[in-house]
Amino acid sequence: MTEQIAVIGLGLIGGSLSRRLALAHDVICYDADPLTRELAESAGLTVTDDPMAAIQQASIAFVAVPLLVLSTVVGQVSSMLPGGGVATDVGSVKSPLYAAVRADGLQARFVGGHPMAGTEQSGFAASDPGLYDGAAWVLCLQEDTDLTKWLRVAAVLTGIGARVVPATAAEHDAAVARVSHLPHLLAAALASTVADAGPLALTLAAGSFRDGTRVAATAPELPTSMCRDNVDAVRAALAETVDRLRSAHAEAGSLIAAGHTARLAWGNRHGVPAELATADERLPDQLLALGRRGGWISQVTPQTLSVVVPKPV
Amino acid sequence: MTEQIAVIGLGLIGGSLSRRLALAHDVICYDADPLTRELAESAGLTVTDDPMAAIQQASIAFVAVPLLVLSTVVGQVSSMLPGGGVATDVGSVKSPLYAAVRADGLQARFVGGHPMAGTEQSGFAASDPGLYDGAAWVLCLQEDTDLTKWLRVAAVLTGIGARVVPATAAEHDAAVARVSHLPHLLAAALASTVADAGPLALTLAAGSFRDGTRVAATAPELPTSMCRDNVDAVRAALAETVDRLRSAHAEAGSLIAAGHTARLAWGNRHGVPAELATADERLPDQLLALGRRGGWISQVTPQTLSVVVPKPV
Numbered sequence: 001m002t003e004q005i006a007v008i009g010l011g012l013i014g015g016s017l018s019r020r021l022a023l024a025h026d027v028i029c030y031d032a033d034p035l036t037r038e039l040a041e042s043a044g045l046t047v048t049d050d051p052m053a054a055i056q057q058a059s060i061a062f063v064a065v066p067l068l069v070l071s072t073v074v075g076q077v078s079s080m081l082p083g084g085g086v087a088t089d090v091g092s093v094k095s096p097l098y099a100a101v102r103a104d105g106l107q108a109r110f111v112g113g114h115p116m117a118g119t120e121q122s123g124f125a126a127s128d129p130g131l132y133d134g135a136a137w138v139l140c141l142q143e144d145t146d147l148t149k150w151l152r153v154a155a156v157l158t159g160i161g162a163r164v165v166p167a168t169a170a171e172h173d174a175a176v177a178r179v180s181h182l183p184h185l186l187a188a189a190l191a192s193t194v195a196d197a198g199p200l201a202l203t204l205a206a207g208s209f210r211d212g213t214r215v216a217a218t219a220p221e222l223p224t225s226m227c228r229d230n231v232d233a234v235r236a237a238l239a240e241t242v243d244r245l246r247s248a249h250a251e252a253g254s255l256i257a258a259g260h261t262a263r264l265a266w267g268n269r270h271g272v273p274a275e276l277a278t279a280d281e282r283l284p285d286q287l288l289a290l291g292r293r294g295g296w297i298s299q300v301t302p303q304t305l306s307v308v309v310p311k312p313v
Numbered sequence: 314m315t316e317q318i319a320v321i322g323l324g325l326i327g328g329s330l331s332r333r334l335a336l337a338h339d340v341i342c343y344d345a346d347p348l349t350r351e352l353a354e355s356a357g358l359t360v361t362d363d364p365m366a367a368i369q370q371a372s373i374a375f376v377a378v379p380l381l382v383l384s385t386v387v388g389q390v391s392s393m394l395p396g397g398g399v400a401t402d403v404g405s406v407k408s409p410l411y412a413a414v415r416a417d418g419l420q421a422r423f424v425g426g427h428p429m430a431g432t433e434q435s436g437f438a439a440s441d442p443g444l445y446d447g448a449a450w451v452l453c454l455q456e457d458t459d460l461t462k463w464l465r466v467a468a469v470l471t472g473i474g475a476r477v478v479p480a481t482a483a484e485h486d487a488a489v490a491r492v493s494h495l496p497h498l499l500a501a502a503l504a505s506t507v508a509d510a511g512p513l514a515l516t517l518a519a520g521s522f523r524d525g526t527r528v529a530a531t532a533p534e535l536p537t538s539m540c541r542d543n544v545d546a547v548r549a550a551l552a553e554t555v556d557r558l559r560s561a562h563a564e565a566g567s568l569i570a571a572g573h574t575a576r577l578a579w580g581n582r583h584g585v586p587a588e589l590a591t592a593d594e595r596l597p598d599q600l601l602a603l604g605r606r607g608g609w610i611s612q613v614t615p616q617t618l619s620v621v622v623p624k625p626v
Contacts, residue, residue, distance in 0.1 A: 175517050184521065186558075196553070200604055214521075244505055245499075255501045256529075263500070266515055
């Protein structure tokens with residue numbers, strides 16, 4: 001089904017999304033920066049300087065603005081949508097955003113999202129329409145979520161090749177604290193420890209340093225916002241990790257062996273295909289159970305959801 | 314100058330080295346595993362099943378065996394070399410090895426080495442003659458090192474494209490604890506923390522997790538040996554890193570900003586060429602000062618050493 005889509009914010013994430021969505025849907029996009037709008041227009045996108053008009057005609061609006069202004073813009077966009085329209089976002093932390101959306105009474109028009117894709121670069125110039133091919137894309141499913149709207153957003157995302165993962169906002173935030181925010185902190189601690197060790201260490205730094213610090217090349221505003229907005233889950237993840245590192249102080253072999261097993265198991269996961277019926281009244285629970293088992297939706301049709309469930313490792 | 318070289322041990326490091334050295338020198342190589350010897354022979358190398366004969370004719374012997382047997386094999390090889398011959402190695406930790414070599418009275422025949430190159434793979438099948446192009450290769454310079462032999466090994470290594478970095482064993486061990494052993498522990502802690510978080514987290518793990526845990530795919534014996542043999546320096550590096558992570562518990566922005574600055578500075582270092590005279594009696598001190606400034610040797614001739622000194626960042 002072709003949707004009328006508005007994309008607000010044309011950085012790496014919104015720019016990549018617009019370029020891919022435009023291959024299958026009617027997409028009008030906007031960025032607050034005139035130069036970015038020009039770049040997007042040169043790339044063949046339909047760009048407006050009147051975002052309100054675009055949103056008022058949209059069936060789905062993607063909000064891809066910085067975390068600092070995310071809840072404000074999501075609130076504005078959600079309230080401007082036509083009846084039946086749904087706003088979604090791409091922000092890295094979900095619970096505070098849902099709190100803001102509920103405070104405005106807009107939860108029936110909103111589905112929180114988060115694509116697990118990106119690079120250490122930013123801006124429209126770094127955008128890539130293939131960025132979401134095979135990427136996990138969390139779509140939050142809360143008790144007050146409009147399931148019909150949730151399924152429409154899921155259909156658009158599976159249509160661009162993403163693996164749609166259902167989770168509550170709290171489950172999402174706890175998981176990304178570990179898989180995404182924690183790696184930023186470890187990379188920063190490693191880069192700082194090596195820099196403080198002096199020029200000899202910097203010269204000897206090679207592959208394991210380069211890979212272990214790659215995300216530290218990200219502009220620091222984004223990881224700083226993520227860690228601040230997700231502070232409780234990040235603290236818990238940090239505390240667990242510090243405990244593991246302190247155990248290695250006495251004896252490193254057990255930690256290294258456990259990490260090796262975990263890394264290989266992650267790379268070797270296999271999925272089993274299955275189907276869910278969209279008409280089943282237990283669908284919300286089935287979807288959340290799917291997400292908790294590490295599963296995802298690969299295709300959405302009016303009657304069925306094709307899903308993949310990883311075998312336990 | 315063409316050297317008569319023996320290489321003992323044909324895993325990833327020794328295999329890559331043999332294949333590159335054979336382009337410029339007479340190389341005879343050996344591995345304790347008959348299958349590996351066959352593989353190396355098929356790759357065009359001259360392989361012996363009598364390592365003693367090869368060592369007795371060698372002007373330089375490279376020992377590239379696992380850390381567990383390294384000091385034993387270095388002792389055997391050093392004592393078998395002809396007069397004027399020099400043994401060197403590729404092990405990740407240098408101080409315990411020097412202690413063993415000195416206990417055997419073999420320090421005038423030995424120069425400890427360590428190439429900062431490798432992948433998460435191992436074995437001759439993964440070897441690559443281009444592995445050392447541009448790689449930093451530490452050559453230890455101790456008070457009891459034979460400088461003439463040190464320069465001969467340095468000449469062979471710059472000849473295969475390595476950047477030869479002079480350092481004492483203690484300086485080397487402190488630096489690699491931070492740039493190499495610490496990344497293994499951080500990768501293991503990250504992989505374990507994410508695995509314990511369950512299937513949803515494993516599904517959401519993407520680029521920052523993949524890069525941050527890449528070295529955890531290494532067979533665990535090697536990093537476990539490195540951390541055990543370098544335990545004091547590794548503990549110091551761990552303690553510094555844990556302190557940094559604990560500071561992020563209160564506020565993450567400062568750590569993230571410092572890590573970002575450090576990572577970019579590492580990637581943006583520029584070097585200035587200079588020369589040292591081999592006849593200068595202050596050469597050992599000049600070389601160690603070069604290493605401490607993050608510099609390296611790029612070429613060795615009988616009269617001069619071409620060196621590169623990074624600008625301070």
